[in-house]
Amino acid sequence: MSDFPEFEVIPAVDVQDGEVVQLVGGERGTGKRYGDPVEAAERWIAGGARTLHLVDLDGAFEGERVNADAIEAVVRSVPDEIGLQLGGGIRAAEGARELLDIGLDRVILGTAAVETPEIVAEIDETHPGSVVVSLDAKDGEVVVSGWTEGTGLDPAEAAVRYEELGAGAVLFTNVDVEGQLEGINREAVESVVDAVDIPVIASGGVATIDDVVALKEAGAGAVVVGTALYEGAFALREAQDAADAI
Structure with a gap:
């Protein structure tokens, strides 16, 4: 399921303290709450979502899965075709495999992939194409540990490295503009897209x-949208229809 045969607009269901939250610029404590994760998932599926993007925000900061119960409730509630x-x-790798076995299609590795790149190949051996790095x-540099630590890595160069290790896709997040509703950095996305053959989310x-359409034109295989959807800037179906039209 790592390939995206058609461009997808993917709603984000970011979970903190068991609730849906959208952070601004990746800063802990900036989040606005949007209620129950299962209700959010059901709302986006009713709105036409084909994929959901789940994030354990506490887990990203703490280095272990904190919202496992809330996430698993979403997994249980979602139809198989989503x-x-x-x-x-x-x-x-073991934890990633367990998640894939309970019904997830893809696991997203950030800090682990940077610190232990071989984990990507390890998971790919048993669950081909299921790892999204x-x-x-x-500021043009890959950051880890909940966006708090710089690595010195160039995103495009890093993407090539993980493609070689077996990553099924790359999730490229521009933290500088995350959660601010101020538009995308198309050039940054294009540089990663041009570097690899696997899909870039x-x-x-x-x-x-227009931002959604621009990302499709930049060559992205999908786009994850959070704050704009929760704040009602546009409807999910409208965005998908606009992307499908080009």
């Missing part, structure tokens, strides 16, 4: 349907 990808706090960029800064 794709599910989860990130945040996944640090070991999350490359979060701040873009994230960060989407404020308008």
